[in-house]
Amino acid sequence: MTTQLAGGVVLIGWPQLALASAFVLVTGALALWMQLGVTKDLAVAAVRTYVQLLLLGLVLRWAFAADRWWWVVGILAIMILAAARIILKRAPDAPSGLFLAAVVSLSVTGIAVTFAVTGLVIGAEPWYSPRYVIPIAGMVLGNSMTGIALSLERVFSDLDSRSDEVRAMTALGASAWEAAHPSIRSALRAGLIPAINSMAAAGIVFIPGMMTGQILAGADPLEATKYQIVVMLMISAAEIIGAVLAVLMSYRRRFTADGVFLERGFRP
Amino acid sequence: MAVMPSHTVTGLEARSLTVSRHGDDGPVRILDGVDLRVPGGTLIDVVGPSGAGKTTLLLALARLLPGVEGALALDGEPAAAIDPRSWRVRVAYLPQRSALLAGTVGANLTLPWRLKVRAEVAPPNASALRAALDRIRLSDVALDRDVARLSEGQSARIALLRTVLTLPRVLLLDEPDAALDEESAEQVGLLTREFVDAGGAVVRVRHHRADGHADRRLRLFGGALSEEAS
Numbered sequence: 001m002t003t004q005l006a007g008g009v010v011l012i013g014w015p016q017l018a019l020a021s022a023f024v025l026v027t028g029a030l031a032l033w034m035q036l037g038v039t040k041d042l043a044v045a046a047v048r049t050y051v052q053l054l055l056l057g058l059v060l061r062w063a064f065a066a067d068r069w070w071w072v073v074g075i076l077a078i079m080i081l082a083a084a085r086i087i088l089k090r091a092p093d094a095p096s097g098l099f100l101a102a103v104v105s106l107s108v109t110g111i112a113v114t115f116a117v118t119g120l121v122i123g124a125e126p127w128y129s130p131r132y133v134i135p136i137a138g139m140v141l142g143n144s145m146t147g148i149a150l151s152l153e154r155v156f157s158d159l160d161s162r163s164d165e166v167r168a169m170t171a172l173g174a175s176a177w178e179a180a181h182p183s184i185r186s187a188l189r190a191g192l193i194p195a196i197n198s199m200a201a202a203g204i205v206f207i208p209g210m211m212t213g214q215i216l217a218g219a220d221p222l223e224a225t226k227y228q229i230v231v232m233l234m235i236s237a238a239e240i241i242g243a244v245l246a247v248l249m250s251y252r253r254r255f256t257a258d259g260v261f262l263e264r265g266f267r268p
Numbered sequence: 269m270a271v272m273p274s275h276t277v278t279g280l281e282a283r284s285l286t287v288s289r290h291g292d293d294g295p296v297r298i299l300d301g302v303d304l305r306v307p308g309g310t311l312i313d314v315v316g317p318s319g320a321g322k323t324t325l326l327l328a329l330a331r332l333l334p335g336v337e338g339a340l341a342l343d344g345e346p347a348a349a350i351d352p353r354s355w356r357v358r359v360a361y362l363p364q365r366s367a368l369l370a371g372t373v374g375a376n377l378t379l380p381w382r383l384k385v386r387a388e389v390a391p392p393n394a395s396a397l398r399a400a401l402d403r404i405r406l407s408d409v410a411l412d413r414d415v416a417r418l419s420e421g422q423s424a425r426i427a428l429l430r431t432v433l434t435l436p437r438v439l440l441l442d443e444p445d446a447a448l449d450e451e452s453a454e455q456v457g458l459l460t461r462e463f464v465d466a467g468g469a470v471v472r473v474r475h476h477r478a479d480g481h482a483d484r485r486l487r488l489f490g491g492a493l494s495e496e497a498s
Contacts, residue, residue: 164365167363172360173357259353266333
């Protein structure tokens with residue numbers, strides 16, 4: 001056996017990694033046999049998992065060793081820009097020019113929540129300590145991204161489906177905010193549902209990822225739990241704040257300066 | 269008695285209204301330099317084939333469309349001098365459908381006064397609303413009835429009543445009696461006529477034959493208005 005224990009952590013060797021890939025090969029063969037039409041996607045996704053995560057491992061190892069604040073900030077900036085791009089892809093009906101709104105809402109929540117956890121809860125020293133900041137920022141930004149993408153997608157699709165009602169309200173003298181309000185509410189609710197669901201189901205339906213990782217790494221389950229509660233509350237907060245900021249910064253783009261909803265055919 | 273200067277223009281005036289929208293092969297012109305004058309106390313019907321731009325004309329008059337070229341004036345005051353929301357309060361557009369929001373009849377009738385633009389104006393109280401409903405022969409409709417349980421004709425009458433209660437100067441009605449039963453259509457016509465007789469100006473888009481309320485009938489075709497041949 002090539003597995004070994006190092007400080008409570010079971011180290012995985014390259015042969016074990018290859019063994020895990022065998023399962024994907026079996027799945028791929030099954031998909032091919034059943035003509036699911038996803039074999040290529042599956043292969044690409046599996047290779048991406050390997051490449052992206054190995055690269056991440058190398059970058060983290062190198063960032064931990066370098067231990068410089070500007071590297072940490074640079075990595076955060078790349079994460080934020082990548083998340084903003086994914087958000088825009090997931091909301092294809094959204095008006096153009098939302099990149100800035102996505103970047104700002106991700107940055108505000110990402111920075112505020114990440115450093116609240118690393119600085120105030122964990123007490124990481126120095127403040128930029130990459131071992132804490134980068135993984136926590138990853139979780140915060142990942143969830144914030146989900147909340148923002150869901151609520152942005154929803155606010156614009158809901159405005160489109162309510163366009164008659166929006167027009168009727170505008171005709172009665174409603175401002176853009178008043179006419180859009182029901183859609184904004186529905187969008188924020190949609191953005192908050194994943195956070196609420198995962199808080200409600202945590203520990204009953206699933207063991208959250210970070211806690212799983214810490215337990216596998218040999219941590220005391222109760223200690224891992226405390227960490228997980230902090231992280232869970234913080235990422236839920238990130239999801240909520242991110243969704244609120246992004247929606248408030250962007251709904252107005254579907255209206256003219258005169259408060260008129262831009263129907264299809266009149267959009268720039 | 270005050271002497272009115274003879275050149276005073278009342279009502280709604282539009283000059284060279286031009287509207288285009290994006291089509292599949294570039295911009296499509298819907299209105300092409302429309303001129304229209306609707307003095308207070310007159311009702312003008314606009315007829316024309318489907319897709320001629322009748323709704324677009326009403327939306328442009330209500331300042332509910334982006335990118336409209338041309339000039340608008342209300343009671344001699346140019347649109348540029350009037351805030352768009354105040355304009356819409358005075359030049360009220362009533363859509364053909366979906367004018368009522370989910371909720372009760374009472375909540376729908378008082379919706380205009382829950383908007384910031386009328387924050388200073390007291391809403392009509394329950395007895396005033398009751399009396400208004402009686403006037404359009406909807407005595408049997410309770411204020412707490414869900415609008416989902418109204419007939420199409422009842423909804424149309426209530427939507428028009430709500431707009432009339434906000435006391436606009438001009439009413440822009442988009443097929444107000446299309447698809448209505450005879451009694452509802454008659455009530456809608458009478459309420460509209462009452463508004464005109466009190467000095468209001470009305471532009472009404474219609475498909476139906478003349479109902480005797482209109483002072484003029486105009487035809488919209490090819491982006492331009494012309495007098496309808498009788």
